[in-house]
Amino acid sequence: MNQAAKRLAHIADHILAPMSAPSSSRAAKVAVLGASGGIGQPLSMLLKTSPRVGELSLYDVANTPGVAADLGHINTGSSIKGYVGPDQLPEALQGCDLVVIPAGIPRKPGMTRDDLFNINASIVAGLCQAVATHCPQAWVAIISNPVNSTVPIAAEVMKRAGAYDPKKLFGVTTLDVVRAEKFISEINKVDPKDVSVPVIGGHAGITIVPLLSQSQPPLKLSEDELAKLTSRIQNAGTEVVEAKQGAGSATLSMAYAAARFADACLRAQAGEDVVEYAFVQSSVLPNVPFLASKLRLGSQGTVQELGLGPLSSAEQRNIDAMTPELLGSIKKGIEFVEKQGVEAANK
Numbered sequence: 044m045n046q047a048a049k050r051l052a053h054i055a056d057h058i059l060a061p062m063s064a065p066s067s068s069r070a071a072k073v074a075v076l077g078a079s080g081g082i083g084q085p086l087s088m089l090l091k092t093s094p095r096v097g098e099l100s101l102y103d104v105a106n107t108p109g110v111a112a113d114l115g116h117i118n119t120g121s122s123i124k125g126y127v128g129p130d131q132l133p134e135a136l137q138g139c140d141l142v143v144i145p146a147g148i149p150r151k152p153g154m155t156r157d158d159l160f161n162i163n164a165s166i167v168a169g170l171c172q173a174v175a176t177h178c179p180q181a182w183v184a185i186i187s188n189p190v191n192s193t194v195p196i197a198a199e200v201m202k203r204a205g206a207y208d209p210k211k212l213f214g215v216t217t218l219d220v221v222r223a224e225k226f227i228s229e230i231n232k233v234d235p236k237d238v239s240v241p242v243i244g245g246h247a248g249i250t251i252v253p254l255l256s257q258s259q260p261p262l263k264l265s266e267d268e269l270a271k272l273t274s275r276i277q278n279a280g281t282e283v284v285e286a287k288q289g290a291g292s293a294t295l296s297m298a299y300a301a302a303r304f305a306d307a308c309l310r311a312q313a314g315e316d317v318v319e320y321a322f323v324q325s326s327v328l329p330n331v332p333f334l335a336s337k338l339r340l341g342s343q344g345t346v347q348e349l350g351l352g353p354l355s356s357a358e359q360r361n362i363d364a365m366t367p368e369l370l371g372s373i374k375k376g377i378e379f380v381e382k383q384g385v386e387a388a389n390k
């Protein structure tokens with residue numbers, strides 16, 4: 044079974060099919076910040092069915108008691124509690140092993156992810172300040188867009204609070220991999236669980252770089268067809284934004300992808316050797332301080348960046364073409380914290 048198949052078998056076995064918690068490890072406390080939202084609710088539901096979660100902490104600025112009461116009737120072992128508003132955030136975070144952050148506004152048609160910066164930057168900065176204070180040991184998985192900027196913001200805020208561990212901070216890019224696996228499975232007419240394909244770079248437009256030459260099973264497509272498939276993967280988020288006609292962006296597929304990523308984190312925390320993609324502080328490309336790529340995860344976080352593998356000339360061109368935009372988004376995030384300071388960002 045290849046890596047992708049193993050990961051999906053894990054989701055099927057451990058997340059989607061309720062069963063007893065593994066006896067070898069303590070079930071984790073997981074917080075979802077933004078738990079009442081379009082992603083937060085279905086993600087919380089998937090986490091409620093995970094045997095690796097012992098305690099589920101649902102935080103938002105509204106509606107979490109209702110969401111928690113509803114999910115609390117699902118007959119799995121985990122306990123669940125809803126927390127509302129900044130006064131309740133410390134208790135929501137206390138003792139967390141993993142904090143997943145889908146808080147913030149989504150796109151409407153015609154917007155880029157960067158158009159969300161002005162609102163979401165402050166939300167992520169404020170929440171990460173609280174994580175640094177109340178659960179500095181936790182792994183943090185950021186979903187809120189623009190990921191290419193919100194992860195550097197989180198890093199900078201946590202650095203200033205003396206609580207930054209680059210091995211434990213992740214931007215969630217799993218949906219790009221999930222989409223690439225699905226689209227390739229349709230072209231090759233195979234089960235998606237038998238597809239594996241790297242998607243590296245960042246999480247916006249051209250910064251999303253699928254490495255289709257490394258697809259397994261291999262793709263037999265012309266240069267033109269490969270370019271079209273690359274573009275579809277890069278613009279898949281916009282495909283959903285347009286189909287939803289102003290009602291938001293991907294929520295259900297994102298919840299599925301985030302549950303896959305959370306499962307990878309919890310398995311790694313429990314001592315499994317896990318391979319997954321995420322946007323992290325990186326040394327894979329010279330002078331690119333954050334990058335999504337293939338990671339080996341262990342009990343203390345990222346153990347190793349596994350590199351990009353052999354690239355086709357088109358893939359190398361795509362990486363060269365996206366690097367200035369990615370660097371600009373990273374710089375914008377860092378400068379946001381430098382200019383405004385965390386206190387101002389929290390207002």
Ligand SMILES: NC(=O)C1=CN([C@@H]2O[C@H](COP(=O)(O)OP(=O)(O)OC[C@H]3O[C@@H](n4cnc5c(N)ncnc54)[C@H](O)[C@@H]3O)[C@@H](O)[C@H]2O)C=CC1
Pocket residue numbers: 076077078079080081082083102103104105145146147148149150159163166169170185186187188189190215216217218219246291292293294297
């Ligand atoms: N990384 C990725 O691949 C993806 C990222 N996203 C991003 O995820 C974010 C959330 O999307 P949706 O769930 O669709 O939005 P939504 O608007 O449905 O939900 C967002 C939730 O965040 C809450 N919130 C706002 N400020 C908060 C704060 N300070 N503390 C806690 N909660 C707060 C809101 O009350 C709301 O319940 C967006 O920024 C979106 O662009 C969406 C899809 C994929």
Ligand SMILES: O=C([O-])CC(=O)C(=O)O
Pocket residue numbers: 149150156188218279280281283284292293
């Ligand atoms: O497109 C958006 O705004 C939401 C997102 O990040 C995605 O679906 O990949």
